[in-house]
Amino acid sequence: DGGITQSPKYLFRKEGQNVTLSCEQNLNHDAMYWYRQDPGQGLRLIYYSQIVNDFQKGDIAEGYSVSREKKESFPLTVTSAQKNPTAFYLCASRDGLSYNEQFFGPGTRLTVL
Amino acid sequence: RKEVEQDPGPFNVPEGATVAFNCTYSNSASQSFFWYRQDCRKEPKLLMSVYSSGNEDGRFTAQLNRASQYISLLIRDSKLSDSATYLCVVSPLANYGGSQGNLIFGKGTKLSVKP
Numbered sequence: 001d002g003g004i005t006q007s008p009k010y011l012f013r014k015e016g017q018n019v020t021l022s023c024e025q026n027l028n029h030d031a032m033y034w035y036r037q038d039p040g041q042g043l044r045l046i047y048y049s050q051i052v053n054d055f056q057k058g059d060i061a062e063g064y065s066v067s068r069e070k071k072e073s074f075p076l077t078v079t080s081a082q083k084n085p086t087a088f089y090l091c092a093s094r095d096g097l098s099y100n101e102q103f104f105g106p107g108t109r110l111t112v113l
Numbered sequence: 114r115k116e117v118e119q120d121p122g123p124f125n126v127p128e129g130a131t132v133a134f135n136c137t138y139s140n141s142a143s144q145s146f147f148w149y150r151q152d153c154r155k156e157p158k159l160l161m162s163v164y165s166s167g168n169e170d171g172r173f174t175a176q177l178n179r180a181s182q183y184i185s186l187l188i189r190d191s192k193l194s195d196s197a198t199y200l201c202v203v204s205p206l207a208n209y210g211g212s213q214g215n216l217i218f219g220k221g222t223k224l225s226v227k228p
Contacts, residue, residue, distance in 0.1 A: 042218040045215060
């Protein structure tokens with residue numbers, strides 16, 4: 001089945017530690033995205049990538065880093081510089097040929113202890 | 114003015130009711146419009162795209178008014194399974210801040226359908 005996978009589903013981290021969230025897609029989509037969602041809030045864009053080996057900052061990139069070495073993979077690192085990292089993180093992908101829908105992974109719920 | 118604004122709700126309705134959600138957007142150059150559905154603690158999923166002529170999918174009808182920068186979603190004969198948060202989503206023009214294909218999400222309107 002084609003889709004997007006994110007792992008882990010739940011992640012606990014101590015303050016001051018970096019952590020990497022995985023996102024993999026087998027939809028052959030060119031574009032991939034990372035969003036953050038806080039309770040009662042809309043999705044906010046962290047980083048996006050239109051093509052392999054290229055990525056752009058979104059609205060709230062501070063304290064985060066990404067890489068896009070393969071078309072299928074777009075991992076997100078939450079660094080210790082991120083002031084309030086506890087949130088629900090969603091990865092999405094989109095067929096680069098159109099403005100069609102973004103497909104979302106199941107999300108990773110990160111809690112900083 | 115926020116880029117995409119929605120009434121947060123919650124909307125509490127009985128089964129069988131008709132419910133309407135409204136959404137306004139600030140960027141008049143916006144190009145694509147969508148309604149996504151998000152269940153509690155789950156990822157958003159596309160419910161329907163919104164076209165200028167309006168479109169219908171079963172019990173769901175979406176309307177777009179570009180002049181008023183307004184989008185609506187109507188749910189008829191609501192079911193218990195319609196309980197979720199409905200996200201209004203807008204995609205700006207390709208050259209808007211270099212964000213081709215990026216989506217702007219509203220905060221969502223929560224719907225609770227009761228027996």
